[in-house]
Amino acid sequence: MFFKEIAGKESVKKSLIKAVDNGRIPHAQLFLGKEGFGALPMALAYASYIQCQERVDADSCGVCSNCIKSHKFIHPDIHFSFPVVKSGDKKRSDTTSDDFLPKWREILKTNPDMNTSDWLQHIDADNNLPNINVKECNDIMHKLNMMSFESDNKILIMWLPEYLLNEGNRLLKLIEEPTDNTFIILVAENQDMILQTILSRCQLVKIPAYENYEISNFLVKKYGIHQDQALQFANLADGNINAAMNIAKNEATDYSEMLISWLRVAYKSDAVEINEWIKGISEMDKDEQKNFFEYGLHFFRQYLFRMMTKSENVQLTSKEMDVAAKMEKIINTSKAEVIIKLINDSIENINRNINLRIMLFSDTLTIGQELRNN
Ligand SMILES: [Zn+2]
Structure with a gap:
């Protein structure tokens, strides 16, 4: 993901870019933005930017060996963690995000602005409640304690730490005393559902709602619809770009x-x-x-x-x-x-x-x- 693919939010981008350029990337950050506000795309663009070897025009280059992998979400030093459910014949307690990585990459390519229910539908969760379990936390610690593979930096992007429940305490040590060049990015929608102990140890990056004009410009580009119509959809969407896309799609074809x-x-x-x-x-x-x-x-x-x-x-x-x-x-x-x-x-x-x-x-x-x- 490139920063330029995310509509607007210039001040957030600027401060993230500045931190990387000055070599002052915080060890643990919490990207906080409601559903459809673009917190996950921002984290993805940020991770690519951190790993990029040839940064240009305030963005990752997209062509260096790190970019080729990070933009496909297959960089071995960018780890992903997210809520999942039971997978196939595996016991739930043995199931982790890794079991769902192909599905995860698939949805990031088509809709990085997805909400929780888009994701659960995508992995056929049925009525199973998702979470981030003990094994996942242990795996994360193991992964981040290993040497990095292809770049100097190791990154963990955890989507929806709200689903950690009390397991989050297992990650505290990692957040408090990270190994060198290890960056933890938590991407959350609801601050109230995150353990206080984690919150207090992360630097907060607030992701604001999209402005209506940012959404409408985006819709015009993506769907080739008229500016007026795009603005109507944006008005309905309340700063949520995922909702706006759904409206635009359904209106275009009956x-x-x-x-x-x-x-x-x-x-x-x-x-x-x-x-x-x-x-x-x-x-x-x-x-x-x-x-x-x-x-x-x-x-x-x-x-x-x-x-x-x-x-x-x-x-x-x-x-x-x-x-x-x-x-x-x-x-x-x-x-x-x-x-x-x-x-x-x-x-x-x-x-x-x-x-x-x-x-x-x-x-x-x-x-x-x-x-x-x-
Ligand atoms: Zn690059």
């Missing part, structure tokens, strides 16, 4: 219309109509296709939750609520579960570059059978 037309086509199961629908989605780029299926997953999960709990407290827009109410006559909970599983598989298959047309044709027929089945 996924709910697409989803309804898919179900309609599936119900009829007319080959010509199915092909026509598939043609439409085939013309979208891969990210958009994924967004569509992610949207479908989101919709049906909320739909199922609403059906099972009878709660109106679900994350659906009023238009989607209307659609959900109408669907209830046709799609019961077990049918919804089948559709959710199918969509989930589709997302995995898209990631595996499987032939989309063939996959969608058979998925559509399966959904059709399911819908017509009494």
